[in-house]
Amino acid sequence: MTYTTQPGTGTGPGRLTFLALNGSERPDGNIVHALRRVEEILAGQQADLEIVRLWDLRLSPCGPCGDCNFRTRPCALDDGLRPLIDRMAAADALIYATSVHGFGSAPTMPxxxxxxxxxxxxxxxxxxxxxGGVLxxxxxxxxxxxxNHLLNNVLLNRMIVPGHGFPSVLFGNEKGEVLDDEEGMEMLRRMVIRMARLARVLREHRELTGADLLADEYAGERDRCPVALPAPRSA
Incomplete structure (x- = not known):
């Protein structure tokens, strides 16, 4: 399992690539223990796991410019996101993973x-x-x-989420304690296996046909969106 903010290496031919986005600031917290189990599961599915610890990026909340809803080009702020998004686009599957802080996601994830x-x-x-999957x-x-917060964002990005039973939510306080949550770990196992199998089907279809099985008509919500956006308010 690779803990890095640089592109992973060593992925063998035909192997799937999973990218986990770890929103926790703790380098050895329960998210990490759960993702180690994910790595073990993926090994049996001919897939590799790379983890990005979001805490290591130069992220800061959106600033006061206020033009996000009216821009036609990506944000120019250099915070390390563009290379990460390229890696996300290259992966076969993504897992959004966070611990609960203050009744919501750990601050780095939002x-x-x-x-x-x-x-x-x-x-x-x-x-x-x-x-896509959520942990x-x-x-x-x-x-x-x-x-649900993470799931809605996965769906917003038009990703495919395979149903696997109950959500992959793990209960634990001390480091590694989530591994004792038998039902939660079983849901995690089911999620990961179904994600890998679906990703394999989608990749094989692309390799056989040269086309995406579920091609999307619209690529973005700005210059190619059929619905006109409101003009910005005047000062």
């Missing part, structure tokens, strides 16, 4: 969602038809609410 979505992905939905860990509260 910042990443805002900066990547508003600043970049709305102009070119490069994650369309990627296979949430926490002590006891707000797992499902946090899961």
């Amino acid at each position: 910042t990443f969602i805002e900066r990547s979505g508003t600043g970049h992905l709305r102009f070119d939905r490069v994650l369309t038809n990627k296979v 949430v860990t926490g002590r006891r509260y707000s797992h499902v609410e946090t899961h």
Whole structure:
């Protein structure tokens, strides 16, 4: 399992690439323990896992410019997101992973969602038809609410989420304690296996036909969107 903010190497021919976006600031927290299990599961599915620890990027909340809803080009702020988005676009599957903080996602994850979505992905939905999954860990509260927050953003980016039963939410407080959540770990196992199998089908179709099985008519919400956007208010 690679902990890096640089492109991964060593992916063998025919192997799937999973990219996990870790929103937790803790280098050895329960998210990491859960993702180690994900790596083990993926090994049996001929897939490799790379983790990006969002905390290591130069992310900051959107500023006061206020033109995000009216821009026709991606944000020019240099915060390390553009290379990461390119890697997300190259992966076969993505896992959004966060711990619960203050009844919601760990702070880095919402910042990443805002900066990547508003600043970049709305102009070119490069994650369309990627296979997506969500993983949430926490002590006891707000797992499902946090899961739904991430899931809605995965769906906003037109990714494909395979149903696997109950959400992949893991209960645990101390480091590694989530591994004792048998039902949660089983849901995680089912999610990862179904993600890998679906990603394999989609990749094989592209290799056989040279086309995306679920081609999308619209690539972005700006200059190619059929619905006119309102003009910005005058000062």
